[in-house]
Amino acid sequence: MTKISLTRSAGRAGIAAGAAALLAFGLAAPASADPVRAQYTGNAETGTTIKMNGQNTGTNLFRLQLEDGTELTAYCIDLETGIRSSAWYHENEWANYPGEGEFTEPAKVHWILQNSYPEKTAAELAEAAGVENRRFGDEQALAATQAAIWHFSNGAELSGERPDGVREVYDYLIGAAEDLPQTAEPDASLSITPESASGEAGGVIGEFEISTSASEVPVVLGDDVPEGVELVDLETGEPVAAVNDGDTVGFNVPEDAEEGTASFSLSTTAMVQTGRLFLGEDPDKATQTLITAEGGEATVSASAGVDWTAAGEEPPATDGPSDEPSDTPSPTDGPSDEPSETPAPTDEPSDKPSAPADDNNSPSLPVTGGALAGLVAAGVAALGAGGGAIYLSRRRKAADTTDVEG
Template sequence: MTKISLTRSAGRAGLAAAAAGLLAFGLAAPAAADPVRAQYTGNAETGATVRMDGSNVGTNLFNLRLEDGTVLTAYCIDLETGIRSSAWYHENEWANYPGRGEFAEPAKVHWILQNSYPRKSAEELAEAAGVDNRHFGDEEALGATQAAIWHFSNGADLTGNRPDGVTEVYDYLVENAEELPQTAEPDASLSITPESASGEAGGVVGEFEIATNATEVPVTLGDDVPEGVQLVDLETGEPVSTVDDGDTVGFTVPEDAEDGTASFSLSTTATVQTGRLFLGEDPDKATQTLITAEGGEATVSASASVDWTAAVTPPTEEPSEEPSEEPSEEPSEEPSEQPSEEPSEEPSEPADDNNTPSLPVTGGALAGLVAAGVAALGAGAGAIYLSRRRKAANTSDVEG
């Protein structure tokens, strides 16, 4: 497909990179395990060139070859991205559309696919649109159909008035496209979601949902499934050998199982229906997103696996025959967590209790006691001196 313009494409490159980044980091809806894969192998048909928003764009139906060799045809729903040669694609849901267009009304795109070329021949399409033009053929029918799809997937409009009936058929498709409910999205050919799970022995590990348009799809257990481990229907608890659309299954693992793994796979012939989305597998190499114009029967497969760890059993405590030790009454040797008291700056008051020894005398009180002692010594010395004077006087009188 020819790009509308290099300027417009470059201006939206950041948006495409961001969308691819979100898809790569798993922010879109979960992808199914082992999705149906297909490779772009060239163009199936070339349609009329159309003018979208003032720029000429080529139109094509693309070939998608599935891994089993089945070839499907598809339209582009990503106007601003070119298709990459030999690109690999995988089947996916409408909600996971990562392209540069908004894909705002996928149900209307699905209506167009069911009511236009190649599901309807050019003659049938022209009659439905009321076009009586001998120049209107397969190329014009393809071009008008692709233009109507881009109108809803990218918000682009067919401009100019063509004399070959393309404009009339485009208007007919856009005006009559019905707002189908989301349940109109075609079922997946075969998928298992999620692709892996982990758990612990002693219960059910994994909750895998099956999506398919086939019935009674046979289940094959992997060689790694240990004895005693079973794949069961989570609703009934019964072992399963086949599954259908909407079933949920998981592995029951015995409580005494050691660390281990188990897997299962599905394989069947299913229909890849018209309206299924195909996304480029490599987020680092952008290629336009495709939607199937014609479905086909194909051999499809899917698989999923689990791993678990052994159950942790708490040790059994036997009762002790010895009496339990009494708690120690000795004070703890650890320092108290209470903060130490600040020393008081005021002297302590003497105790009133006569039996309580007094505290040592210090400071001014000691100085007073020393002075009293000195005075007492002085008085004693004076008394001795006076006594000696009197004795001496008495002796003198006797002698005279």
């Protein structure tokens, strides 16, 4: 579980509570290293055409280029699906094989990869299978290896007789194949948890936990790190230049720092072993699944960052009522030219419930619903009564004037 560390003072408990709320919405997700990715860039080698289950089929060693430029070669383990030009792949487990044909005996496929072309030369395979045909070369060795792989990956059979030694080597490989366990994942895992954090200048922001199978992984600070901001070990408070598994780090941001951001990244290498599956990344565009024929190094990396506001930054002003006295007189201010006449009290009982007495200990309630409608009606009635009183007053004045002149 990731926490956002700002300062230890109790005065920032509100910020800590806000950070916890943010974490509840997913900011604690680890910035795990992306899976090893590669793109199919073409054929590394081409073998002879063979018949599998009676159908003519081409054979190839495919070229996979990793994101760091490393190139691997791979065989097809999905006889039923074609390969898509420039398709992107990611390294995965045997158990996640998505091909059309069942991956029947993956452990034997692994043995084939360890004991055939290109791990073994064409001459070595010919000797092991007792082939004396001088026509047996790299193209035939590739074709025999691919046919043996399809036998164990898709349950397919090599059809027909071959005069070039492919049949003999194919028979030798499937007869000698043994179960080998799945190859290990790339040996340098790397992740940072979480991938982001927020806070206020004047303390340590972020509590990033490092998980890796490598040691002394160098830290690379981003170009956005301002002067005076440091990535520190949370246990010692000292700046860090390299990290190990289980370390926790955060950015120490000075109190006088302006609003800003800071990030860091980690990178190390991993060995992709022979026999690792590479699956197409786009589920909507099928491409055949590949299995590595040769191993190679791949780069794994992860990054994380923080952002902060300036210390003591006031929230923006809101539009609300002003406490300053208004210079604009109220419509009711000042003397009126019209006499005010208050209706006489009535002894008639009211049908309306009387308002409760003003009690300083009673909380006031918002006026809503029916209560608001009642107030509006009362206001309209009061306006009507006032208008009637003014009208009667003017009639009396007019009558008095008539009497005097007559």
